[in-house]
Amino acid sequence: MIARTTLEADALWADGTYDLVILDVSLPDGSGFDFCKKIRQTSKVPIMFLTAADEETDIIMGLDIGGDDYITKPFKLAVFLSRINALLRRSENFSTAVTELSSGGIRVRLLKGEVYKRGEVVELTASEYKLLCLFMENPDQILSQEQILGRLWDCSENYIDNNSLTVYIRRLRTKIEDNPGEPKRIITVRGMGYKWNTVE
Secondary structure: OOOOOHHHHHHHHHHOOOOOEEEOOEEOOEEHHHHHHHHHOOOOOOEEEEEOOOOHHHHHHHHHOOOOEEEEOOOOHHHHHHHHHHHHHHOHHHHHOOOEEEEOOEEEEOOOOEEEEOOEEOOOOHHHHHHHHHHHHOEOOOEOHHHHHHHOEOOOOOEOOHHHHHHHHHHHHHHHOOOOOOOOOEEEEOOOEEEEOOOO
16 A cells, blocks of 8 residues: 555555554644654554665664664665565564453554444543553553653643643543543542443
8 A cells, every 4th residue: 555645645544454663744634753662652563664865863862763674775676575574574463462452341453543332432532541451451450640741741742740640541541431430441449540340
């Protein structure tokens, strides 16, 4: 599949699953860096940058935001194919990795970044989505605020503080709990933190 703009890439990403994504940095309507960040919010699919942008700062940024390889033009085709094969070998376990979380009527499709409550789509912000995935990946385990804060970032890449975390949990409860005032899924464990409760 080939996309020439980020708009086309968004449509293709939403419609399928992929073994490898190859991105250019400069696109007519945006940046490959931004699309890489979007992919990394929900997927561990291998990402390779193939671009004429050969500045050291560009290469460092591409790798730091989640790219697995960065090739600059011009390049030799044999080397390009070898590096693709190396990426695919390293990600062989990707196809067998968990792609869906399900508990208590809540289902998360990790490759799509979609959340459903009893079959109905639930709209979450990026931070709410990360928070929900963190809870559901650690069922019935008490997570301290420090553990959660260490894993949760806001969209500006700033750390979320304790007060913001409380707000995110309250908002998430309003979207996934039947009665947010008496939560059954995201439970507060006084003096210790929070946990995702799987017990009916």
